[in-house]
Amino acid sequence: MDKLFENYSLKKHNTFGIDVKARYYYEFTKSEEIIFFLKVNKISNIKKLILGSGSNIVFTKDFDGIVIHPKVPGIQIVKETTDFVLIKIGAGEIWDSFVNYCCLNNYGGAENLSLIPGTVGATPVQNIGAYGVEVKDIIEEVEAVNIETQEITKFKNKDCKFEYRNSIFKNELKNKYIITYVTYKLSKNPVLNINYGKINDELKKNKNKNIDSVREAVINIRNRKLPDPKKIGNAGSFFKNPIIDNKKTQELKKKFPGIVSYKVSETKDKIAAGWLIEQCGLKGKNYGKVGTYKDQALVIVNYGDATGNDIYNFAKDIQQTVYDKFGIILNMEVSIV
Ligand code: EPU
Numbered sequence: 001m002d003k004l005f006e007n008y009s010l011k012k013h014n015t016f017g018i019d020v021k022a023r024y025y026y027e028f029t030k031s032e033e034i035i036f037f038l039k040v041n042k043i044s045n046i047k048k049l050i051l052g053s054g055s056n057i058v059f060t061k062d063f064d065g066i067v068i069h070p071k072v073p074g075i076q077i078v079k080e081t082t083d084f085v086l087i088k089i090g091a092g093e094i095w096d097s098f099v100n101y102c103c104l105n106n107y108g109g110a111e112n113l114s115l116i117p118g119t120v121g122a123t124p125v126q127n128i129g130a131y132g133v134e135v136k137d138i139i140e141e142v143e144a145v146n147i148e149t150q151e152i153t154k155f156k157n158k159d160c161k162f163e164y165r166n167s168i169f170k171n172e173l174k175n176k177y178i179i180t181y182v183t184y185k186l187s188k189n190p191v192l193n194i195n196y197g198k199i200n201d202e203l204k205k206n207k208n209k210n211i212d213s214v215r216e217a218v219i220n221i222r223n224r225k226l227p228d229p230k231k232i233g234n235a236g237s238f239f240k241n242p243i244i245d246n247k248k249t250q251e252l253k254k255k256f257p258g259i260v261s262y263k264v265s266e267t268k269d270k271i272a273a274g275w276l277i278e279q280c281g282l283k284g285k286n287y288g289k290v291g292t293y294k295d296q297a298l299v300i301v302n303y304g305d306a307t308g309n310d311i312y313n314f315a316k317d318i319q320q321t322v323y324d325k326f327g328i329i330l331n332m333e334v335s336i337v
Contacts, residue, residue, distance in 0.1 A: 002028035002037060010067065014054030015117060015229035018308045022049075024066040029073060029092070031143075031180045035150045044148065048175045049337060052091075052122035056235050057335045058315075060308035070121050072180050075101065081188075086140055088183045091121025095128075098184075103215045108190020109138040111211040112199070114218040117229060117236070121179040125169040126333075127162045131218055132196040136162035140185040142169075144177035153177065164270075165240055165333055225296045233302030234293065238315055239273045239330040252326060273322075273330055274298035280321045290314045312336055 008025035011017060028034045047065025051057070072090035075098065079086040085107055089098055095118050099110045112133035122128075123135045124142050139162075142155040161168040169177065190211050194200050202217035203209060227234050249261050249269040256279065260272035277283060277297035284294035289306035291314075293299040300311060300318075319330050 002026065002030075002033040004037075008067070010051075010054070010059060010063070013051060013067075013069070014057050014059060015233060015235055016058060016302050016306075016308070016311060017233040018059045018302075018306075018311075020059040020062045020308065022063045022065070022067040025069065026066055027069040027071050029071045031072070031145060031152060034068070034070070034145055034178055034180070035152075038145070038147060038150050048147070050121075050175065050178055052119035053094075053117065055117040055229065056122070056126060056333070057337060058235065058308045058311050059337050060312055063337060068178060070119075070178060070180060072121070074181075078183060083188055085186050085188060086183055087186065088143075088181050089120045090181060091119060091179050093120045094118075095120055095123055099215065102186055103211050106190065106211060107186035107188065108192070108211050109133075109186045110184065111190075111214045112193055112196075112218055114215045115222045120182050124160055124162075124167055124179065124182060126165050127167050129165065131199050131221075132193050134162070134164075136160070136167075138184045138186060139182060141183040142179055143181040143183070144179045146177055148176065152180075164243070226299060227293050227301055233306075234299050235334045237273075237298045237333050238300040239277075239298060239318075240333045241270045241273045242276075242328050242330055243268050243270050244328060245269075248327075256326075271328065276322045276326055276328060276330070277318060280318075280325055282318060282321065287314060292318075308336075 005025040008022045010022055011019040043066055049063060049067045051067050051069050071092035073092055074090040076088045077085055078088045096115055098120060099114050102110045112131040113128060116128050116130060124139055128135050139157050142160060144153055146153055192214055194203060198221050199217050202220055203213060206213045243264060246267055246269045252259050260275040261269040264270050274297045282292055283297035285291050286303060289304050289310050291301055291303055293301050300315060315332060322328060322330050
């Protein structure tokens with residue numbers, strides 16, 4: 001069933017717990033409902049925001065437009081061979097419940113992405129990733145409704161233009177499509193991806209090496225390093241890890257030998273933003289209502305009743321401090337609305 005609300009509080013719909021209101025809030029559970037809604041209500045001229053569970057967003061003021069929240073349920077195997085299985089999931093399903101389902105059925109590919117907050121529909125938008133895996137590695141197809149024409153469109157993996165924490169849905173198609181289903185391709189003969197050092201270390205504590213133990217290892221690592229948004233408001237990594245020329249990395253290494261970098265191509269390196277922030281003395285700092293998390297400097301936390309602007313201004317201060325020390329620009333991973 002679909003529902004429309006007016007002057008609706010978004011406090012429970014963002015993991016920072018910021019208390020702002022949406023002029024309109026619309027949720028739906030079926031493609032037909034959103035298609036009918038869009039045909040009857042012309043929303044082309046009002047501001048739109050498609051919101052999953054709000055785990056990657058900072059609201060700085062009331063939203064004077066319509067927030068659309070896909071609650072499409074469902075999990076369906078659409079194809080199965082001896083090697084793989086294609087599973088189509090409703091955009092409103094909780095991502096980690098799906099990962100759990102895959103592990104219970106020994107379908108491999110999603111286990112490294114355990115415990116990432118959010119809904120299935122949001123996973124392609126930001127190409128969620130962790131511990132050496134990105135969701136682009138297992139996405140087969142994304143189904144979405146075109147807001148303007150109300151047509152259902154299917155995007156194959158390559159159409160989504162996936163990049164590090166980025167996709168077509170964050171760029172040229174932003175606010176043009178509403179994702180209703182995602183189809184994932186999982187392996188029935190899982191090959192574990194445990195190259196990420198910390199997973200390997202964690203797995204040494206466990207005799208078994210299978211997708212369940214990888215899930216368990218990831219959950220343990222995340223629980224140690226990342227704050228639970230139910231207990232303390234946050235949106236995971238606030239900034240992206242910057243990608244810089246490797247010449248610049250070499251220069252920086254002379255001055256800062258401990259800098260944490262990973263090669264991403266012949267000319268580019270990715271730098272650990274958490275390390276940069278920590279080196280500026282900003283890890284675990286408490287600035288009243290906001291601060292950085294004690295175990296992971298890349299995570300900004302809401303210690304109380306911070307407003308979106310408190311968080312945004314604090315993030316800008318971090319950007320400036322890191323830039324002054326390292327000459328590196330940190331781009332925000334979360335959306336500022
Ligand atoms: N580090 C520090 N100080 C810190 C934090 C990190 O020195 O306060 C160093 C660590 O020592 C480590 C390196 O930075 O050598 C990388 O740290 P970590 O493994 O925690 O990963 P990350 O690069 O900070 C990224 C993702 C996370 C993901 C982890 C694991 C981004 C922006 N973040 O964080 O994703 O869980 O890798 O793969 O790419 C998210 O996007 O919200 C998120 C949590």
